[in-house]
Amino acid sequence: MxxxxxxxxxxxxxxxxxxxxxxxxxxxxxxxxxxxxxxxxxxxxxxxxxxxxxxxxxxNNLNLLLKRCHGNDRRYYTYYFSQLSTEKGHNFSVKQTVHLPFFENFLSHPQVDGPCNGILCLHDLDDKAALWNPSTREFKTLPQSSIQCPPSASYIPYYSVYTDFDCRGFGYDSQTDDYKVVRFATIYFGGYDEHDPGQGYVEFDRNEKVELYSLRSDSWKEISFPEVSAYGDPLFNNYINGFYYWLGSGYYDYENYILLFDMVKEKFSTLPLPLPMTSGSYYLDLLDFNGLLGALLPQGEGTEKSFDLWVMNGLWTKQFTIDFVPGVERALGFWKNGELFLESSDHELVLFDPSTRELKNLGIHAHMGTMQISAYVESLVPINGRSDGRSKYEEHIIRRPPGGASN
Known part of the structure; x- marks a missing residue:
């Protein structure tokens, strides 16, 4: 210099x-x-x-990371990430592909939470979870769960026990300068009744728990389970200003809510939905919209959809409606000037400009329903506690030029 x-x-x-x-x-x-x-x-x-x-x-120096997969047979799905160019005139072309062998099992494809200060949390339905800073290339696998199987399962003849981890949330505790992961676990146990073997496998019981990971302590702890159960895998970034949000359903009143978790106080609470929701009446996605909680409601059938955006700022208010867009499967995320990334009915990535109603095909495709976009700002935040900025988990990251994977 x-x-x-x-x-x-x-x-x-x-x-x-x-x-x-x-x-x-x-x-x-x-x-x-x-x-x-x-x-x-x-x-x-x-x-x-x-x-x-x-x-x-x-x-607003945003970077784009697209998770997707290829393959016509579930046994041979290949999941990877594509880093997209955000330079003017590049039309979001693929700059580089990133494969994470840590999540190579097709049944355990990584779901993405975040970004939070430039860090992403990756996880699957098993116990696998990791933090990833794509800017510094640091990758940290999280320790195994602290949740123990219920001892009451021991009395069941020929019993089996397995645990599903679902509905994770990733965020930042500004009070302790700590990054935290919260996740729900359902422990199923069942078996074969020795008095009626013809009945086949029977689920005898299930047990639901919540645990919280702290990057500072590099450990999990069990926390109190809320009276509202979270459901669904968030498509967008659901961490907003110290809180993480899920769709939720009450255990006792069976009402639908928005469940939120305070990363500082480590407490759950609830918010109402933008509109009353009955079974099958509508579905919504939660997202960060300019630092406020947003709810994107698709309207319409098949591939002719419109989208209503509601924003919570003390009360729910409808921000705007994107009128019917043809040939759309689902929304994937907003871009800088209000443009909306969409997955087309042909399972290609397209960009829709509401002001001009222009629909631009970006020439990137994937297997149905596997696309997920993460727009993040670069960060130097360390996740491994190493002074040289390198990760001891580099073997979990394989980077290839754009030709290494098909668009």
């Missing part, structure tokens, strides 16, 4: 140097770690990390 003398000192004032550095992309800062020790140390300083992230957040 110009301005450095032979002694390594710069003629540029230090304050100005760091004012420039915090505006640079993570890739550049990673290269500059070796310039001098003060720079390397500064890039690990929480104040620098926060200032860097906030600058790119204010300037």
């Amino acid at each position: 110009q301005g450095l003398s032979k002694t390594g000192r710069s003629d540029v004032p230090e304050v100005l140097v760091f004012e420039i550095l915090h505006r640079l992309p993570v890739k550049s800062l990673t290269r500059f770690r070796c310039v001098c020790k003060p720079w390397s140390s500064s890039f690990q300083n929480p104040l620098f990390i926060t200032k860097h992230h906030n600058h790119h957040l204010r300037n």
